[in-house]
Amino acid sequence: MILVSGQQIREQFGEQTSKQSRDQLLHQAASAAAKHPEWSLGLMAGRSLVMQRLFAQMRSTAPHLRIATLEGQSGTGKETAARTLHALGPAASGIFLPCPAPHFFEHLPAVIRESRDGTLLLNHIEDLTAAQQARLLDFLQWLDHQHARRLPDSAPRQVFFSTNLPVRKLVSAFSLRIDLANRLTVIRFTLPPLRERREDIPLLADFFAERFSVTHNKPVRGLGPQSLPRLLTHPWPGNVRELENTIHAAAMACEGQWIRPIDIPSLSPGFSVGSTDLAGPDNDAGRGSRQDTPAEDPSHDPNHDPNLDRAILRHITLVLAQVDGNKLRAARLLGISRSTLYRLLESRRS
Ligand SMILES: Nc1ncnc2c1ncn2[C@@H]1O[C@H](COP(=O)(O)OP(=O)(O)OP(=O)(O)O)[C@@H](O)[C@H]1O
Incomplete structure (x- = not known):
């Protein structure tokens, strides 16, 4: 048995679980979302239909969750959604403890002790070995017994799982046992890639700019009108995390209240989407800001580059x-x- 303190567990997994830091995060998010309360839920913002549906699913299920799985590519907001579910659910007064699933078993007693009566999030279940999957099934059985015997104080009240690959695909690739998959996916939340919900980009950009202005005490109010086309045409392979980092960097560089195209750092390479449908061919801002977009150079356009x-x-x-x-x-x-x-x-x- 490895004895690890709660502090070490939190430090190791980069957790900010103290009530103070959680309240701080919620306060920042609330201030950023205050402009559009109907387009936010807890720590999350989203106005696209798919996000509005997700928020509705989260609102209605959060009070009753014990086990749930969040699916989505890296940076789409799985952990943020898990935190939001925790804050809306029966374990809200307890701790929220994220832990990489493959490391869970190395620190089992300490993680369980630390997360009792709270929410445990096991990240990256796609990385579990066959032996770890068997141990996870045993753990879930043990959890059922603790809850059946009404001993919730000895165990996490909720256990969430996250995966960058859809559980269905993991099962069909024989990477995840089907009995475990069935247990994990009774309640499942799907976070779509950012490029499939571009309507969220302006809202998220303002949300991050506002959050930046609160934390850095700098009066950045959001995107200037000429900056948006560039963000709308980027494919965002790193999803919301990439957008958040981009807005942070832009807000740092910004000299006034509104982020200009010149403040936006060069965006990571990826598959470019055509910009005409979103920016419009006559849009000066779009033209000006596309100068370092990969699509400008045919050798970087995957549709035309045979190399x-x-x-x-x-x-x-x-x-x-x-x-x-x-x-x-x-x-x-x-x-x-x-x-x-x-x-x-x-x-x-x-
Ligand atoms: N809907 C959203 N509203 C506001 N912020 C968001 C939203 N989705 C994600 N974020 C922000 O994007 C960043 C990445 O989110 P998160 O860590 O939840 O992603 P993830 O899917 O768990 O990533 P990974 O699989 O790489 O661990 C976080 O800083 C979070 O604050």
Whole structure:
């Protein structure tokens, strides 16, 4: 048995669980969302139909959840949604403890002790080995017994799971046992990629600008009208996290109240979407701000670039962005070894 203190667990997994920091986060989010309360839920903002439906599902299920799974690509907001569910649910007065699922078993007693009567989030269930999946099933059975014996104080009240790959795909690829998948997905929440809900981009950009202005005491109010087309046409392979980082960098550079195209840092490479439908061909701002968009150079447009080396490098870059640059996870997703990934990156960049 490994004895680990709650403090160490929180530090190791980068958790901000104290009531003070949670309240601070909620306060910042509330201030940023105050302009459009109908388009926010807890820590989340979203006005697209798909997000409005998700919020409705979260509102109606949160009070009753014990086990649930959140699916979505890296950076789409799974952990943020889990925190929001926790804040709306029966364990709100307890701790919220995220933990990478593959490390859960190394620290089992301490994690359970630390998360009792609160919410435990096990991230990245797609990385569980077969042996860990068997242990997870045992853990869920134990959890049922604790709840049946009305001993919730000895166990987390809620356990959420998250995965970057849909559970259905994990099962069909034989990466996840079906009996475990069935247990985990009775209640399932899906966070769509940002490029599939572009209507959310202006709202999220203002939300992050406002949050930045509160935390950094800088009077940034949001996007200037000429800055939006560039954000709307980017494919956002890193999803909401990438947008948040972009707005932070832009808000830092911003000299006035409104973010200008010049404040926006160059965006990560990825598959470009045509900009005409969103920015409009006569839009000066769109034209001016597209100068470093990959689509401007035909050799960077995947639809017109037949070069295999560049296509491979683009694909690897996209996958790396989805997993926040984690080469081990990128290699797994690509179905190659880490050393092959390094070799491909080296050979194609040189
Ligand atoms: N709907 C949203 N509203 C406001 N902020 C959001 C929203 N979705 C995500 N974010 C922000 O984006 C960042 C990434 O979100 P989060 O960590 O929840 O993603 P994730 O899907 O759990 O990522 P990963 O799989 O890489 O761990 C966070 O800083 C969060 O604040």
